[in-house]
Amino acid sequence: MDWDFIVEAMPALLAGLRYTVLATVMGYALALVLGLVVAMVRKGAPPTVAKTVFWIMEFIRCTPLLVQLFFVFYVLPSAGIALTPLTAGVIALGVHYAAYTAEVYRSGLDGVPKGQWEAARALSLPGVRTWTSVILPQAIRRVIPALGNYLIAMFKDTPLLFAITVPELLFEANRLGGENFKYLETISAVGVLFIVVSVLSAIGIRFLERRYAAV
Amino acid sequence: MTFFTDSLPIYLNGAWYTLMITVGGCALAFVISMIFGILGTMRSLVARAIATVYVEIFRGVAALVLMFWLFYAMPLLIGYRLEPVVAAILALGLNVGAYGAENVRGAINAVPRAQYEATVALNFEPLQRMRLVILPQAWAQMLPTFGNLVIELMKGSAVVSLIAVSDLTFVAQQMRTFTGETLLAFLAALIMYFILAQIFLFLTRMAERRANRRLGRLPDRPAKKRAIPSMAGVARGGES
Amino acid sequence: MPQSEQNIQDTIRPDASPDVPGPGDAVQQPLIRFEKVVKQYGDNVVLRELDFTVQPGQRVTLIGPSGSGKTTILRLLMTLEQIDGGVIWVNGDPLSHMYKGDHLVPANEKYQRAVRKKIGMVFQQFNLFPNMTVRRNITEAPIHSLGVPRGEADERAAELLDMVGLKERIDEHPTRLSGGQQQRVAIARALAMRPEILLLDEVTSALDPELVAGVLDVLREIARTTDITMLAVTHEMGFARDVSHRVLMFDHGRILEDGPPDQIFGEPREERTKSFLHAVLESG
Structure with a gap:
């Protein structure tokens, strides 16, 4: 193990980490918004629409994220939509994880007592107000820890972006490793970094659970 | 349509590789799940520490990073390069096994304490306790999550295409380059993955029904809604 | 006895x-x-x-x-x-x-x-094993922790079930029995260990x-x-x-x-x- 090389490679690895974090944050934001829309459509839209949306989500959940990445990266440009690798990655991550966050939101929505909808109707609140000020605040609060889990899961999935040439952590590690024939140092460093983040975030989720789940 | 019919044999070949790696990875993951899951339920502090360390390490590293490490980094350490397929199965099995161990631990801990007390009153040895009473009851509880993990592992197996194993994803990439049919090349692969997943789901549901019948639960009970397959969900379920 | x-x-x-x-x-x-x-x-x-x-x-x-x-x-x-x-x-x-x-x-x-x-014990909540039939509930412990041959354990189980009035239910799952019946099986199970x-x-x-x-x-x-x-x-x-x-x-x-x-x-x-x-x- 060449420790000096690890120190030397650190700046490049940290630059890669910046892409990793960037992709995670943007992909997660997309997943949060899109997932909520999907959950609301499945709750509020006519059955045929809801059913179609369900099967699309099921399809996304049952197929590999890597192939979905390739799909976005290669197919959209061939349809005339120009994308940077990072944008393609963020879209694929966001859509893939929206299929999961939608289910989390749905369980949250199902957990809101029926009486809350009835009370809103009794006060003749308009539909939008019912959602925004009665239902969603209650539904989302109780699923915050579950949503947090998907942030961690997505972070662990970002190395896949390597396959579509996003210069994230694994990409940089692989590049440096290849150039200097120091795979052991660089990839081990990536592995350790992921373990550290994973352990820390597990502690964070436990904190969220204590704070929100008990409500 | 001709694209699909013409290239079906090639895709089937890729699907065969995907299936083999999935089955191999699942076999390894299952053994690991059982060993570290049971260790995690033991009274001994050392046993539990070993289980925790395993789970935290191999849950933390994504299968792709682990596979790269096994394939590119480890040879520099041991002077011997693994076959790509072996590296892939090891990486997937070790990674998914960590989630599986949490599942097993959670399911064993969910068996009512009263059942354990009954085994003490009947003077079973610890191993008999586990084999005859605790595991058979925990099994029904483990199955839904195991089913989800099989799907996760199958999806995760796509990473093997990055070390040139000719699985479904690899085939799709090749078809894209050779035919230029970008959309169809990937769509065909996605559909085959979806079909594989549905087969695995069907098998899991059959196993679940059988396990519930064995516990004397009503077979005509409406099937429990499938939990959404996700490692994140598993992680959470295991910790609670 | x-x-x-x-x-x-x-x-x-x-x-x-x-x-x-x-x-x-x-x-x-x-x-x-x-x-x-x-x-x-x-x-x-x-x-x-x-x-x-x-x-x-x-x-x-x-x-x-x-x-x-x-x-x-x-x-x-x-x-x-x-x-x-x-x-x-x-x-x-x-x-x-x-x-x-x-x-x-x-x-x-x-x-x-x-x-x-x-020592044998009968519990408030019966604690029968749901993964076993009534028969196995009664025979597994004698077989595995006392080393009684299976045939003998089966015979003994039939005798005990007869005594508690549940001879016919021997191959059913305990969950199919009423609470009282489950508790009688639990008593038979405890007695099977002599x-x-x-x-x-x-x-x-x-x-x-x-x-x-x-x-x-x-x-x-x-x-x-x-x-x-x-x-x-x-x-x-x-x-x-x-x-x-x-x-x-x-x-x-x-x-x-x-x-x-x-x-x-x-x-x-x-x-x-x-x-x-x-x-x-x-x-x-």
Whole structure:
């Protein structure tokens, strides 16, 4: 193990980490918004629409994220939509994880007592107000820890972006490793970094659970 | 349509590789799940520490990073390069096994304490306790999550295409380059993955029904809604 | 049944029996002996330096308000709880401890298994194994922990089920049975281990009222036809009066009163016993 090389490679690895974090944050934001829309459509839209949306989500959940990445990266440009690798990655991550966050939101929505909808109707609140000020605040609060889990899961999935040439952590590690024939140092460093983040975030989720789940 | 019919044999070949790696990875993951899951339920502090360390390490590293490490980094350490397929199965099995161990631990801990007390009153040895009473009851509880993990592992197996194993994803990439049919090349692969997943789901549901019948639960009970397959969900379920 | 009793007597290692001083009036060595037994959960002391003995063949009923430590006594005997002080002796062998040279040290799993072989227990919530049929519930333990051949265990299971009136249900899942039937299977399961001591922990408390009688009849039958030593925690005072030789009234982890059922139920000495019995009979 060449420790000096690890120190030397650190700046490049940290630059890669910046892409990793960037992709995670943007992909997660997309997943949060899109997932909520999907959950609301499945709750509020006519059955045929809801059913179609369900099967699309099921399809996304049952197929590999890597192939979905390739799909976005290669197919959209061939349809005339120009994308940077990072944008393609963020879209694929966001859509893939929206299929999961939608289910989390749905369980949250199902957990809101029926009486809350009835009370809103009794006060003749308009539909939008019912959602925004009665239902969603209650539904989302109780699923915050579950949503947090998907942030961690997505972070662990970002190395896949390597396959579509996003210069994230694994990409940089692989590049440096290849150039200097120091795979052991660089990839081990990536592995350790992921373990550290994973352990820390597990502690964070436990904190969220204590704070929100008990409500 | 001709694209699909013409290239079906090639895709089937890729699907065969995907299936083999999935089955191999699942076999390894299952053994690991059982060993570290049971260790995690033991009274001994050392046993539990070993289980925790395993789970935290191999849950933390994504299968792709682990596979790269096994394939590119480890040879520099041991002077011997693994076959790509072996590296892939090891990486997937070790990674998914960590989630599986949490599942097993959670399911064993969910068996009512009263059942354990009954085994003490009947003077079973610890191993008999586990084999005859605790595991058979925990099994029904483990199955839904195991089913989800099989799907996760199958999806995760796509990473093997990055070390040139000719699985479904690899085939799709090749078809894209050779035919230029970008959309169809990937769509065909996605559909085959979806079909594989549905087969695995069907098998899991059959196993679940059988396990519930064995516990004397009503077979005509409406099937429990499938939990959404996700490692994140598993992680959470295991910790609670 | 006396035959089987004899078998169990044979398994007791006479050399392991220390010289235990019996209580003054006892001729025989007591089968169970609590010596300054302490059990506490955190700051809550459940048993404080409890002393008592039970002679072989004695049927003892433990009564008293909830939280008075009755169930804890059964659970300590079954090694489901760790003892916090004192020693429990079963037939002269320490249960919670074992000899290491001349010293008593906490018992290990293997030693405890050898001693508790003599003890069976029936639980309030039956605790049948849902992953096994009625037959396997009864036969697995004799086969695996006593080494009884399967054929013999099957025969014995059929006999026992006949005795509890459930012969026809032998191949069903316990979940298909009513609570009362499940509890009768649980009694058969405990007897299949040929215990010398049978612990009954509120065995009718979880049952619907109309199912209680069936279970109590089975227990009366066992009391009539065998000389198994019984320790029962129960609120069924009629049953206690019929079958027990001795009633122990507990309060706050101590024995308040100890005597034959006629005396305890007929002319209790303690005010506390009187008011407790009054309250139980009122509600029952």
